[in-house]
Amino acid sequence: MQILPKALTRLIEELGRLPGVGPRTAERYAYYLLRSEPQIAMRLAEAITHLHEQVSYCSKTFALIEKGQELSPLYTNPDRNKKIVAVVEEPLDVVALERTGQFKGTYHVLGGAISPIDGMGPEQLHIPELLKRLDEDNVEEIILAMNASVEGESTALYLQRQIGNRDVKVTRLARGLPVGVDLEYADQITLSHALEGRQKF
Amino acid sequence: MQILPKALTRLIEELGRLPGVGPRTAERYAYYLLRSEPQIAMRLAEAITHLHEQVSYCSKTFALIEKGQELSPLYTNPDRNKKIVAVVEEPLDVVALERTGQFKGTYHVLGGAISPIDGMGPEQLHIPELLKRLDEDNVEEIILAMNASVEGESTALYLQRQIGNRDVKVTRLARGLPVGVDLEYADQITLSHALEGRQKF
Numbered sequence: 001m002q003i004l005p006k007a008l009t010r011l012i013e014e015l016g017r018l019p020g021v022g023p024r025t026a027e028r029y030a031y032y033l034l035r036s037e038p039q040i041a042m043r044l045a046e047a048i049t050h051l052h053e054q055v056s057y058c059s060k061t062f063a064l065i066e067k068g069q070e071l072s073p074l075y076t077n078p079d080r081n082k083k084i085v086a087v088v089e090e091p092l093d094v095v096a097l098e099r100t101g102q103f104k105g106t107y108h109v110l111g112g113a114i115s116p117i118d119g120m121g122p123e124q125l126h127i128p129e130l131l132k133r134l135d136e137d138n139v140e141e142i143i144l145a146m147n148a149s150v151e152g153e154s155t156a157l158y159l160q161r162q163i164g165n166r167d168v169k170v171t172r173l174a175r176g177l178p179v180g181v182d183l184e185y186a187d188q189i190t191l192s193h194a195l196e197g198r199q200k201f
Numbered sequence: 202m203q204i205l206p207k208a209l210t211r212l213i214e215e216l217g218r219l220p221g222v223g224p225r226t227a228e229r230y231a232y233y234l235l236r237s238e239p240q241i242a243m244r245l246a247e248a249i250t251h252l253h254e255q256v257s258y259c260s261k262t263f264a265l266i267e268k269g270q271e272l273s274p275l276y277t278n279p280d281r282n283k284k285i286v287a288v289v290e291e292p293l294d295v296v297a298l299e300r301t302g303q304f305k306g307t308y309h310v311l312g313g314a315i316s317p318i319d320g321m322g323p324e325q326l327h328i329p330e331l332l333k334r335l336d337e338d339n340v341e342e343i344i345l346a347m348n349a350s351v352e353g354e355s356t357a358l359y360l361q362r363q364i365g366n367r368d369v370k371v372t373r374l375a376r377g378l379p380v381g382v383d384l385e386y387a388d389q390i391t392l393s394h395a396l397e398g399r400q401k402f
Contacts, residue, residue, distance in 0.1 A: 007255035011248040054208035
C-alpha cells in the first residue's frame with residue numbers, strides 16, 4: 001500500500017538525486033516544502049525552471065555567465081590582469097577564490113579533473129583553449145589551483161607537461177596546515193608538505 | 202561585482218531555505234542541477250510545482266493523503282484495528298512506524314508538539330479531534346509515539362491529562378538502548394531508562 005501521496009513520493013525521489021541527499025534527507029526537504037507557504041515552493045520551482053535557459057559559459061574562460069553575454073566580466077574587466085591565469089577545476093572554484101579578495105588575475109575553468117575511474121580524460125577538459133590563451137594574452141604566470149586530491153594532482157602534472165618549455169611561470173597553491181588545525185591532528189602528508197614548504201618567519 | 206549569473210544566485214538562495222542547507226550545500230545542489238540534463242531539473246521543478254495541489258490531509262487522522270480523497274487508506278482499510286491509535290507528531294512519523302511492518306492499528310497525527318519557545322501551544326495541535334475519536338471508534342489503546350525530546354515528553358504528559366480517567370489504556374514507546382550501540386557510549390539518561398524498563402530475559 002502507498003503510505004504517502006504519489007506527488008510527495010515523486011518529489012522525494014527527485015530530491016534524492018541531489019548530491020549527498022539520502023531518502024531521509026529528501027523526505028525532510030519534501031515535507032518542509034509541503035508545510036511552508038505554497039509561494040516558497042513556487043519560487044524554488046521557478047528558480048530551477050529558469051536555470052538552464054539563463055546561464056551560459058564564457059567562451060574564453062568557461063566561467064559561468066548570464067545567457068546572452070559572450071565573455072565573463074571577470075575576464076573583460078580592465079582591472080583584471082590577463083597575464084596571470086588561475087586554472088581551476090569547476091566554476092564554483094572561481095567563487096571560492098574570489099571570496100579571498102586577493103586575486104586580481106583572470107580564471108580558466110577546466111570543467112573537471114583527469115580521473116580514469118570516472119571516465120574523465122584530458123580530452124574532455126578545456127586544455128587546448130588554455131594553451132591558446134597563453135599566446136593570445138601573453139600570459140606570464142599560470143597558477144594551478146586544482147583540488148588537493150589525486151585527480152587534481154594528476155591534472156596539474158598533465159598541464160605542466162602540456163605547457164612544456166613555453167616561457168611562462170607555472171606555480172601552484174601552497175600546501176600546508178589549514179588555519180585553526182592542531183598540529184597533533186594534522187595528517188602525515190599535510191605535515192610533510194608543511195615542512196617541505198616552510199617559510200622564513 | 203556579481204560573480205555568478207543571477208539565475209544561479211537566485212536558485213542558491215531558494216535552496217538555502219531548505220532545512221539544514223547552508224550556502225555551500227545550496228551551491229553544490231544548484232551546480233549539480235546546472236550540470237545535469239535539463240530534464241532532471243525540469244522533473245524536480247514539476248514535482249515541486251504539483252506538490253501543494255495534489256496533497257491533502259485526512260480529516261480524521263491528519264495523515265497525508267491524495268487530494269480528492271477524504272480519509273487515509275491507513276484508516277479506512279478494514280485490516281487496520283481502529284481500536285488502537287498511535288499518536289505521532291508529524292505525518293512522516295507514520296512512514297517510520299509503517300516501515301517496521303509491526304503495527305496494525307491506526308494513526309493520529311498531532312501536527313507538531315507543544316513547544317512554548319516556538320510558539321506551539323496545545324491549541325494548535327489536533328487534540329480535540331483525537332479525544333473525539335476515543336468515543337467514536339471505541340478506542341481501547343492509545344500509543345503515545347512522540348519524539349523522545351523535551352517537546353515530545355511535554356506533549357505526552359499533556360495528552361495523558363486530557364485523556365483523564367476515560368476507560369482507555371495509554372502506553373508509550375519503550376525507552377532504552379538503540380540497536381548497535383555500545384554501552385560505554387550510551388548517554389546517562391538513555392541508560393537510566395534502559396535500567397528502569399529492564400525486561401525478563
